[in-house]
Amino acid sequence: MLRHADSQAIQSLPAASPPPLPAWARAVTAPETDAEAAFFAGAALARLDAIVRQNPPWAGVWRQRLTLSAAAANVRHAGRTEDEAALRDAFHLSRPGGDPGPAGKFLLASRELGQRPTRQWRSSFDAAAGVLGVPHDEALEEALEAAEACAASARPAPFAAARAFALARRALTSSAGRPSAGRGGEGELLAAWLADAVLAQRLNWPFALPLLAAPLFAGGGRRLGGLENPADGGEATRVLIAYARAAAGAVDLAGDLARRAEKLEKAAPKLRAKGAGAALRALLDEDCLAASSRIGGQLSERGARRLFDRLVALGAVRELTGRATFRLYGL
Amino acid sequence: MARPRKPDGELDLDLEDLPAPARWREWMGRVEAVIFASAEPVLRESLARVVGKACNLDLIIDDIRDELRGRPYELVSVAGGWSFRTKLGFGDAIRAALGGPTRTELSRSNALVLMAIAYFQPITRGELSQFLGREVSRDAIAALRGEGLIAAGPRSPTPGAPYAYVTTPGFLAQFGFESLRDLPDIEKLEDAGLLGRTSEALRSDALASELRGVLGPSHDEDEPEEDAA
Numbered sequence: 001m002l003r004h005a006d007s008q009a010i011q012s013l014p015a016a017s018p019p020p021l022p023a024w025a026r027a028v029t030a031p032e033t034d035a036e037a038a039f040f041a042g043a044a045l046a047r048l049d050a051i052v053r054q055n056p057p058w059a060g061v062w063r064q065r066l067t068l069s070a071a072a073a074n075v076r077h078a079g080r081t082e083d084e085a086a087l088r089d090a091f092h093l094s095r096p097g098g099d100p101g102p103a104g105k106f107l108l109a110s111r112e113l114g115q116r117p118t119r120q121w122r123s124s125f126d127a128a129a130g131v132l133g134v135p136h137d138e139a140l141e142e143a144l145e146a147a148e149a150c151a152a153s154a155r156p157a158p159f160a161a162a163r164a165f166a167l168a169r170r171a172l173t174s175s176a177g178r179p180s181a182g183r184g185g186e187g188e189l190l191a192a193w194l195a196d197a198v199l200a201q202r203l204n205w206p207f208a209l210p211l212l213a214a215p216l217f218a219g220g221g222r223r224l225g226g227l228e229n230p231a232d233g234g235e236a237t238r239v240l241i242a243y244a245r246a247a248a249g250a251v252d253l254a255g256d257l258a259r260r261a262e263k264l265e266k267a268a269p270k271l272r273a274k275g276a277g278a279a280l281r282a283l284l285d286e287d288c289l290a291a292s293s294r295i296g297g298q299l300s301e302r303g304a305r306r307l308f309d310r311l312v313a314l315g316a317v318r319e320l321t322g323r324a325t326f327r328l329y330g331l
Numbered sequence: 332m333a334r335p336r337k338p339d340g341e342l343d344l345d346l347e348d349l350p351a352p353a354r355w356r357e358w359m360g361r362v363e364a365v366i367f368a369s370a371e372p373v374l375r376e377s378l379a380r381v382v383g384k385a386c387n388l389d390l391i392i393d394d395i396r397d398e399l400r401g402r403p404y405e406l407v408s409v410a411g412g413w414s415f416r417t418k419l420g421f422g423d424a425i426r427a428a429l430g431g432p433t434r435t436e437l438s439r440s441n442a443l444v445l446m447a448i449a450y451f452q453p454i455t456r457g458e459l460s461q462f463l464g465r466e467v468s469r470d471a472i473a474a475l476r477g478e479g480l481i482a483a484g485p486r487s488p489t490p491g492a493p494y495a496y497v498t499t500p501g502f503l504a505q506f507g508f509e510s511l512r513d514l515p516d517i518e519k520l521e522d523a524g525l526l527g528r529t530s531e532a533l534r535s536d537a538l539a540s541e542l543r544g545v546l547g548p549s550h551d552e553d554e555p556e557e558d559a560a
Contacts, residue, residue: 079518090453094485099497101453101484102511133411133510135375138389326488 017258018051021251027244037240041158044247045203051254052205058261060285061331062254063114063209068287070210071110074189075103077217085321088328092290105131106189110210113193118208121197128193132186134172140190143168147194157202162239165195165212192216195239211246212239260316260331267316273307275299283311288320288330345383355394358382362391363406372412372504410503411510437478444471445480449502449514453484453495472496480505 025043027036056062072084082090082103090104091111100108109128116124122144129136146167150160172187192213200208216239261284268280275298282295289295291305299307308329311317320328346354361381366373378388392413396406404417417425437445444467447459459467475481484497498511508514 089488090485093488093492099482099484099499101495101497104453104485135411137375138387321488323488325490326492 017255017262018054018056018251019047020255021047021248026248027241031237031241031244034237034240037237037244038156038158040244041240041247042156044244044251045158045199047251048209048247048254049203049205051251052203052207052209055206056254056258056261058257058284058331061283061287062250062257063207064111064287065253065257066214066250067110067114067210068107070192070213071107073214073217074106074110074192077188078106078186088288088320089326092288092328093326109186109189110193110213114208114210117206118197118200121201121208125190125194125197129186129190132189134186134190139171139174143171143191143194146171147198151198151201157199158240158243159236160202161195161199161212161243162236164198165191165239166235168194188217189213199243209250211250212242214249215242215245257331264311264316264331267311267314270314271307271310273299273303273310275303276307279304279307283317283329283331286330288328290326290328342381344381345385354383355391358386359391359394362388363395366406366413367415369414372408372410372414372500374412378413407507408509409507410500412504414504416507437475441471441474445475445498445502448475448481448496449498449511450517450520452497453487455487455489455493455495457489457493458487458495 021044025040025047027040031037031040052059068084068087071087072082075082075087080103087103087107090100091107094100094104099105109131112128112131113124125144126136129140134140147164150164150167153160153163155163169188169191172191193208193210195212196210197208199205199211264280264283268276271280273279275295278297279289279295279299282289282293289304289308291308292301293304294301295304308317308319308327312319312329317329317331320330346357349357358381362378365378365381375388382388382391392406392408399405403421404415406413407416443463444459447462448454451458451462454462456467456469456472472481476483479499479501481496481502482499483494485495486492487495502508503510511517
């Protein structure tokens with residue numbers, strides 16, 4: 001069978017999708033003590049650690065989907081109503097360097113936070129704070145130093161992250177008059193990310209995953225309770241529970257994306273378009289693509305649209321917006 | 332006291348040859364001079380370029396503010412930076428001496444458009460027209476853009492791909508806001524779950540009337556003062 005050279009591009013996929021998280025490692029009821037929460041967090045993080053180290057070809061889209069849900073949780077927590085689809089639109093329909101609006105900025109900052117390797121977490125942090133308009137002042141410096149100290153401490157990784165979250169959150173949200181102050185402010189997003197950066201350093205991951213924000217801020221707007229309401233346990237327990245949930249969610253997402261990537265791989269030999277290989281690689285790297293994304297430079301907009309429509313027909317890619325125009329395609 | 336430059340022509344930041352109080356005075360002087368000389372709010376990064384690493388900018392700012400107590404102007408933080416502003420009570424005196432404000436004043440209807448954009452950004456001209464119940468002209472948008480108060484944000488995924496408009500840092504500086512969080516009554520809108528749902532809100536009559544209820548009638552006297560003075 002004649003195969004286009006490009007279609008070889010994603011043949012290096014590992015045959016099996018990552019093993020799912022065993023049922024015993026999922027908290028069915030809310031854990032009551034630190035130790036119970038830490039057990040679930042540890043079990044799920046161990047599985048997650050294996051996936052991160054394997055560095056699967058779909059790691060790019062995986063990380064970006066996690067980033068998207070973290071940003072969406074932050075937007076909700078800030079009292080706005082944009083969902084993931086609206087954030088995608090704001091991001092993809094803005095000009096590069098343009099202002100995507102108040103909600104879009106959360107996604108922009110979250111992407112900024114996840115772009116650089118773990119060891120450059122400080123510069124990622126500066127860039128994200130810049131996007132959110134949080135000045136690099138004493139409070140931010142205090143939060144960064146707290147995170148650094150926590151990353152250097154000898155406590156188990158989730159506990160170090162929980163400590164970093166508590167310290168950074170206090171530093172970033174307490175001083176009145178700052179734009180990041182108060183609940184639901186930008187300070188809480190940055191504190192959650194600092195905790196994730198500490199976790200990644202302690203686990204020696206090449207990249208930090210945005211884990212904490214989504215489960216922690218899922219409670220709703222800044223007036224609707226959320227962080228302040230747990231009847232039992234302190235802040236640390238809450239962070240441990242959030243990590244257990246987030247890691248389990250990330251493992252599930254990884255399994256899902258591995259299956260989708262496999263479908264994409266099966267569809268690859270059926271494609272004849274020039275530049276199809278670059279498009280397939282981009283689909284594994286990006287949350288979603290528009291036909292106008294100019295992938296690889298070889299594919300025209302029209303060509304890309306035809307390619308994506310073919311992939312949708314083959315069941316290898318989904319159209320994510322449900323619109324007839326301004327469509328976005330992703331795994 | 333202005334310090335001589337270092338022989339290599341670079342500004343001496345750390346000023347290690349000075350005793351601590353004199354060093355502090357020099358840093359305060361530099362920060363105040365930079366803010367004074369700039370027409371736009373000065374960002375922290377710019378100020379960090381004229382003081383030493385050991386210098387706490389927040390304390391410097393506090394000290395300058397202390398010194399200005401009783402003066403007719405003050406150091407305010409706007410749009411993520413700092414700027415000198417004359418105190419509110421002297422507005423009439425300044426206007427009497429110099430005539431009206433040099434910038435063209437926003438008309439009442441343009442101010443209303445600006446307010447709607449500020450609260451519901453990103454929002455397209457069509458959505459604005461629908462929301463305000465009257466056609467918002469391209470001229471009104473162009474006037475606000477010309478003033479540097481709004482800019483084109485993301486395109487809307489609707490026919491014609493119109494731009495949705497967002498406010499600029501210049502808008503924050505003009506109205507003395509540190510961030511959009513400082514908009515009056517924005518929390519009421521958050522509580523009502525109306526932020527970021529403009530298009531849906533417009534589609535549903537119930538939500539649209541709720542919107543108008545929260546913001547008050549557009550021609551009411553208690554509309555926030557939006558003079559561009």
